[in-house]
């Protein structure tokens with residue numbers, strides 16, 4: 742590399758470090774001294790597993806919120822349906838356990854699903870909103886706010902989620918009888 746290009750590269754590299762990083766999926770901006778989006782995800786998962794008594798009850802909702810905000814986690818129609826419907830059950834159906842079981846059972850039958858294109862904006866709040874909260878009740882409230890923000894960003898898909906949920910309830914009911 743010619744010296745002037747080397748200098749240019751170094752300047753750009755230093756500027757990138759000074760600027761921190763921005764997650765291309767959820768838009769979270771991390772300052773240079775702050776954990777990145779992926780690091781926050783790892784920290785959240787580690788704490789859920791290490792202190793389940795305090796945080797596990799919010800695990801599924803946090804995962805659903807994180808996944809619908811990150812394309813790699815909802816690449817297949819099945820995972821998209823799982824996480825979007827998970828948010829729907831939490832936001833509109835009071836976390837109904839029977840609905841959640843029916844959803845899992847329906848998805849395990851590999852239904853034929855079409856996955857729509859993801860919205861570009863996936864919520865005003867990101868995983869950063871719940872970072873650093875140690876009180877479990879306050880943490881749970883923050884996870885719910887984050888999930889609400891992700892769910893609202895998917896407003897064009899709410900009817901699809903509701904249709905899928907009603908379809909999976911009738912399919913699993915039919916299977917039982």
Ligand SMILES: [Zn+2]
Nearest residue numbers: 764766767778
């Ligand atoms: Zn992100």
